[in-house]
Amino acid sequence: MSIDTPEIKERGEQPYVAVKRWISWTEFPVIADRLPEIIGWLAARGVRPAGAPFFRYVTIGGDQNGEVEAGVPVPAPMEGEGDIHSGVLPAGRYASVAHVGHPDQLVAVTTDLLGWAAKEGLTWDMYEDDEGEHWACRLELYHSDPAVQPDMGKWETELAFKLAG
Numbered sequence: 719m720s721i722d723t724p725e726i727k728e729r730g731e732q733p734y735v736a737v738k739r740w741i742s743w744t745e746f747p748v749i750a751d752r753l754p755e756i757i758g759w760l761a762a763r764g765v766r767p768a769g770a771p772f773f774r775y776v777t778i779g780g781d782q783n784g785e786v787e788a789g790v791p792v793p794a795p796m797e798g799e800g801d802i803h804s805g806v807l808p809a810g811r812y813a814s815v816a817h818v819g820h821p822d823q824l825v826a827v828t829t830d831l832l833g834w835a836a837k838e839g840l841t842w843d844m845y846e847d848d849e850g851e852h853w854a855c856r857l858e859l860y861h862s863d864p865a866v867q868p869d870m871g872k873w874e875t876e877l878a879f880k881l882a883g
Contacts, residue, residue: 724815724834729878732807735760735798736774736789742782749773749788756790759802768793770859770876774807779850808855813840814878820871824858831877843880855880 737752753771760767769791777785791807798804813835817827835842843854855878862873 722815722817724813724831726881727812727814727878729807729809729812731809732769732791733793733795733804734772734789734791734807735796735802735804736787737801738776738785738787738803740777740783740785743784744782746786749786752788753790756788756802759799760790760792763796765792765796767791770861772860773858775853775856775858777850777852778856784850807857808843808880810843810855811881811883812855812878813881814876817875817877818872819875821858821873821875824875824877828877831879835879835881841882843882853880 735756737749737756739749741749750773757767757771767790771788771790774787774789775784776787779785787805789805792804795806796804813831815827815831815834817824842856844856845852857876857878859876859878860873861876864870864873867873
């Protein structure tokens with residue numbers, strides 16, 4: 719797969735609410751299916767999302783598993799409830815690339831983005847230990863609303879990975 723030329727973008731801090739789980743990649747729908755619940759939780763509090771829903775890969779383990787957040791940006795910091803927690807995505811420089819197509823293609827898009835960054839001499843804000851790769855911020859942002867665009871082959875997604883420094 720060939721990606722469009724990635725961009726380096728400055729992103730400010732962004733408050734969010736999310737759920738977090740350690741999952742195997744085959745269990746990904748378990749966390750993905752929580753996004754409507756989070757959006758409903760916000761609506762019940764009169765809060766509109768401040769941007770696209772996302773998946774944040776916090777830790778990527780070596781055995782096809784990882785710690786993932788399903789989240790939604792909010793306009794201002796707020797308290798979570800139950801297993802919905804709040805946080806702030808960090809400010810900084812991000813390598814970002816847009817993709818239009820089925821989410822199943824994002825593994826190949828990610829591989830291409832990682833390869834591009836290596837060629838450019840860019841390094842990620844992450845570290846590795848026995849548990850896996852711990853990312854400061856590695857996002858999949860979903861700009862398409864499934865209710866408006868039911869054809870997943872036309873979904874607009876953005877990868878945004880925080881750079882070191």
